[in-house]
Amino acid sequence: MNKKPFILIISLLLFCLMLSACGGGETQTVEVTRIVEVTRVVEVAGEAAPSQPAAVTVAEGGDTLRQVRDRGTLKCGGNQNVPGFGYLDPASGDFTGFDIDYCHALAAAVLGDASKIEVTPTTGDSRFPTLQSGEVDVLIRNTTWTFSRDTALGFDFAPTTFYDGQGMMVRRDSGIETLEDLEGGTVCVQSGTTTELNLAQYFDAIGVGIEILVYEDAVATREAYDSGACDGFTTDKSGLVSQQILLADPNAHQILVEDMSREPLGPLTRHGDNNWNDIMSWVVYCTINAEFLGVNQANVDSMRGGDDPVVSDLLGETGDLGQNLGLSNDWCYQVVKQVGNYEDIYMRNLGPNTPFNLPRGLNALYTDGGILYPLPYR
Numbered sequence: 483m484n485k486k487p488f489i490l491i492i493s494l495l496l497f498c499l500m501l502s503a504c505g506g507g508e509t510q511t512v513e514v515t516r517i518v519e520v521t522r523v524v525e526v527a528g529e530a531a532p533s534q535p536a537a538v539t540v541a542e543g544g545d546t547l548r549q550v551r552d553r554g555t556l557k558c559g560g561n562q563n564v565p566g567f568g569y570l571d572p573a574s575g576d577f578t579g580f581d582i583d584y585c586h587a588l589a590a591a592v593l594g595d596a597s598k599i600e601v602t603p604t605t606g607d608s609r610f611p612t613l614q615s616g617e618v619d620v621l622i623r624n625t626t627w628t629f630s631r632d633t634a635l636g637f638d639f640a641p642t643t644f645y646d647g648q649g650m651m652v653r654r655d656s657g658i659e660t661l662e663d664l665e666g667g668t669v670c671v672q673s674g675t676t677t678e679l680n681l682a683q684y685f686d687a688i689g690v691g692i693e694i695l696v697y698e699d700a701v702a703t704r705e706a707y708d709s710g711a712c713d714g715f716t717t718d719k720s721g722l723v724s725q726q727i728l729l730a731d732p733n734a735h736q737i738l739v740e741d742m743s744r745e746p747l748g749p750l751t752r753h754g755d756n757n758w759n760d761i762m763s764w765v766v767y768c769t770i771n772a773e774f775l776g777v778n779q780a781n782v783d784s785m786r787g788g789d790d791p792v793v794s795d796l797l798g799e800t801g802d803l804g805q806n807l808g809l810s811n812d813w814c815y816q817v818v819k820q821v822g823n824y825e826d827i828y829m830r831n832l833g834p835n836t837p838f839n840l841p842r843g844l845n846a847l848y849t850d851g852g853i854l855y856p857l858p859y860r
C-alpha cells in the first residue's frame with residue numbers, strides 16, 4: 483500500500499491544528515484526540531509526527547483539599563484496562579490495582595476512610611484534560627513524569643511510585659529476539675503516550691525500519707496485536723506484563739529484555755495547589771518510610787506506643803506533622819492501617835501471589851538495591 487497520501491493528509495491536519503492552537507484555542511487536545519482515533523500508519527523516517535500533548539492554559543490548582551473534604555469523596559483519575567495497576571474487575575465491579583491503592587491511600591490520609599474514592603477511568607489521550615478541567619482531584623494511572631507534562635501542561639508530579647521502562651512484546655515463535663530483528667516489521671502502540679513518542683525516535687536512532695500502527699486505547703492496541711496486525715506491541719514493561727494476561731494465549735508471547743526508555747510513573751496534581759501536591763507526595767513517602775521503618779499493615783497497631791521517636795512521629799502519636807499539611811496527625815497511620823506500606827501495596831497487586839510476580843527491581847528500597855529513598859520524616 484502506498485501510504486504517502488495518507489501520511490500527507492494526517493500531516494496537513496496536524497499542521498492545521500497547530501495553526502489553530504497558535505490562535506489561542508484551548509481545545510487542541512480534544513482536536514488531536516479526534517485525529518488519533520483514526521488508526522494511522524506512520525513511517526519511522528519522521529514523515530508524520532506522533533501526537534504531542536498540547537499546551538493549554540490551566541486554571542490554578544485552587545484548594546483541592548477543601549473541595550475533597552466538602553464533597554466527602556476523592557475523585558481519582560485512573561485506569562480501567564491495566565490489570566495490576568488500574569483495572570475495573572468485571573467480576574466485582576470494583577477498581578483494583580497498585581495505582582488504585584494510591585487513590586485509596588490518599589483518601590485514607592485526607593478523609594480518614596480509604597473507601598471514599600470515585601475513579602474516573604481515562605485513556606492516554608483523555609487523562610490530561612480530565613485532570614486539567616477539574617473533573618478529578620488527582621491523576622494516578624501509570625503516567626510518566628516528563629518535562630513537558632510538568633511544565634507546559636500545568637501539572638505537578640508527586641514522587642514516582644513505579645520506576646519502569648518501555649518494552650516490546652513479540653510472539654515466541656516469531657524468531658524475534660532483539661529489537662533489531664523487527665526490521666521491516668510492524669509495531670502496535672497506543673496514542674497519547676510517551677511510548678508512542680519514543681518509538682519512532684528510538685528505532686530511527688538504531689537504524690531499524692518499522693511501521694507503526696497507533697490505536698486509541700489499551701484494548702484496541704492489545705486486540706490489534708493479538709489478531710496478528712503487528713509483529714510487536716510496545717508500552718511500559720508494566721503495561722506489557724499486564725496486557726499479556728489478557729491475550730488469547732499469554733504463554734505464546736515474550737517481552738524482550740531491552741529497555742527503550744525510562745518511564746518514572748507516579749501521581750500528578752494541578753499546578754498551583756502546592757499543599758495538595760505536598761499531601762500526595764507525603765502519602766507516597768509515608769508508604770516508603772513505613773516500609774523502611776518496618777511498619778506494615780499487619781503490625782502497625784503493635785508498633786504504636788513504641789520507643790522509636792521516628793515511628794511515633796510517623797504514626798502521629800507525637801509531633802504535629804499532620805497539621806503542616808492540614809491533616810489529622812494520624813494520617814499516615816490511617817494510610818498504613820487501611821491500605822498498607824509500599825511493600826504491602828506492591829505485593830498485593832504485583833507480587834508472587836498475583837499473575838504478574840514482578841520482581842521489585844528499581845522499586846525496592848535503596849537499602850535493598852533499588853532506588854526508593856524515604857525522605858526524612860521530621
Ligand SMILES: N[C@@H](CCC(=O)N[C@@H](CS)C(=O)NCC(=O)O)C(=O)O
Nearest residue numbers: 563605606625626675676699700721
Ligand atoms: N507511561 C506512559 C504510557 C501510559 C499508558 O497510557 N499506557 C497505556 C497502555 S498500558 C494505558 O494505560 N492504556 C489504558 C487505556 O487506554 O485504557 C505514559 O505516561 O504516556
